[in-house]
Amino acid sequence: MQRRLIVLGLAGAALPAHAAKATAAKATATVVIDNFTFTPAMLQVSVGTTVTFVNHDYLPHSIVSAQSPPSFKSKALDTDDSFTHIFDSAGNYSYFCGLHPHMKGMVMVA
Amino acid sequence: MSDHPTRRVALECMLWAGSGLLWTVVGGVPRSALIGGARAAEANFSFAQISDSHIGFSRDPNLDTPGTLQAALDLVRAAPARPSLLLHTGDVSHLSKPAEFDVAAKLIGATGIPTAYVPGEHDVLDDAGKSFIDRFQRGMKQGAAGGAYYSFDQAGIHFIGLNNVSDPKAGGMGNLGAAQLAWLAADLQGRSASTPIVVFAHIPLWVIYPQWGWGTDDGAQALGLLQRFGSVTVLNGHIHQVMQKVEGNVAFHTARATAFPQPAPGSAPSPGPMKVEAGRLRSFLGVASITHVQGTAPLAIIDTPLGA
Numbered sequence: 027m028q029r030r031l032i033v034l035g036l037a038g039a040a041l042p043a044h045a046a047k048a049t050a051a052k053a054t055a056t057v058v059i060d061n062f063t064f065t066p067a068m069l070q071v072s073v074g075t076t077v078t079f080v081n082h083d084y085l086p087h088s089i090v091s092a093q094s095p096p097s098f099k100s101k102a103l104d105t106d107d108s109f110t111h112i113f114d115s116a117g118n119y120s121y122f123c124g125l126h127p128h129m130k131g132m133v134m135v136a
Numbered sequence: 137m138s139d140h141p142t143r144r145v146a147l148e149c150m151l152w153a154g155s156g157l158l159w160t161v162v163g164g165v166p167r168s169a170l171i172g173g174a175r176a177a178e179a180n181f182s183f184a185q186i187s188d189s190h191i192g193f194s195r196d197p198n199l200d201t202p203g204t205l206q207a208a209l210d211l212v213r214a215a216p217a218r219p220s221l222l223l224h225t226g227d228v229s230h231l232s233k234p235a236e237f238d239v240a241a242k243l244i245g246a247t248g249i250p251t252a253y254v255p256g257e258h259d260v261l262d263d264a265g266k267s268f269i270d271r272f273q274r275g276m277k278q279g280a281a282g283g284a285y286y287s288f289d290q291a292g293i294h295f296i297g298l299n300n301v302s303d304p305k306a307g308g309m310g311n312l313g314a315a316q317l318a319w320l321a322a323d324l325q326g327r328s329a330s331t332p333i334v335v336f337a338h339i340p341l342w343v344i345y346p347q348w349g350w351g352t353d354d355g356a357q358a359l360g361l362l363q364r365f366g367s368v369t370v371l372n373g374h375i376h377q378v379m380q381k382v383e384g385n386v387a388f389h390t391a392r393a394t395a396f397p398q399p400a401p402g403s404a405p406s407p408g409p410m411k412v413e414a415g416r417l418r419s420f421l422g423v424a425s426i427t428h429v430q431g432t433a434p435l436a437i438i439d440t441p442l443g444a
């Protein structure tokens with residue numbers, strides 16, 4: 027299981043510019059859903075990280091930003107479906123499941 | 137409701153005497169009666185509740201959800217006195233897909249029994265319930281445009297279909313919202329306290345297990361509005377198992393699913409589908425039949441599993 031709690035898209039100053047860009051573009055992280063739970067419930071990433079949410083449950087879930095109006099929202103994710111969102115500005119992003127709103131998680135972008 | 141009930145159907149007493157016996161005998165399997173006070177021989181109106189058909193779900197433990205929905209409908213039809221009304225308390229479909237709605241509408245429509253539907257969270261995905269309302273609540277006067285809640289009267293009973301799945305809040309459970317509560321207050325205003333009330337909604341209006349979201353955050357406000365009525369029956373689905381309680385004049389009841397069972401609260405890591413012994417699935421699925429005896433307060437609810 028991929029569980030990258032912290033993914034830093036920082037490139038060393040000594041690296042050539044194109045290498046730095048490539049590294050930044052590849053910053054990714056994954057949140058999995060098992061047993062009606064987002065793991066990790068708190069995900070810390072750097073600005074620009076692509077976060078993929080994968081549903082491993084037998085029932086569908088969805089990812090809905092808790093902001094009003096929602097800043098991101100997935101369709102219903104059936105078993106093994108996934109949703110991807112790029113977090114391109116800093117902040118704390120709370121979200122919940124649109125089918126089971128007691129399921130909550132947060133992406134902290136710094 | 138696909139076919140708004142315009143006929144007031146009065147069933148003959150003798151028919152109900154027969155069906156009361158039938159319900160007791162069929163299959164010889166255990167079933168629960170919430171209230172034993174109403175005698176079948178005196179009942180003159182009956183309706184049935186089905187729930188959580190999840191058409192489109194096809195995994196362990198049920199690869200044939202249309203088949204088990206059909207079995208539930210067969211059970212409803214098997215009663216000598218056919219119910220005059222069917223309530224579907226939501227999660228008609230699994231993923232709100234047109235093909236799933238089609239299958240459910242076709243099977244349920246074939247019974248010829250007028251059916252009143254409320255949506256479950258699986259029915260309002262992606263289009264805020266528009267296709268569900270268009271298809272399953274046509275002919276109902278919506279409490280608010282697109283709201284998926286309404287009321288109607290049949291056989292002296294005031295039926296109220298509520299929607300607690302369309303407006304979820306982060307960290308919350310089921311939610312009716314202020315607009316729906318205001319509509320409910322207006323709907324009840326001026327009604328005689330002796331009018332029997334049947335409220336049906338997908339997620340239980342009473343709090344069963346908040347850890348799994350099994351309850352409605354503002355359900356207590358709705359129940360407060362119903363407090364002055366002498367007979368209130370609250371019918372829900374969502375939890376795929378029978379639970380019941382009586383509090384004052386209010387009888388609460390959740391129905392079995394026709395698709396798959398879910399575990400008892402807290403008995404599993406999550407409320408996901410419960411795996412059951414091969415061949416025993418139908419003992420966990422079922423329908424509820426409800427009889428109303430004119431002039432007698434409580435409605436009698438009998439849960440019948442699809443199989444042993």
Ligand SMILES: [Cu+2]
Nearest residue numbers: 087123125126
């Ligand atoms: Cu969910």
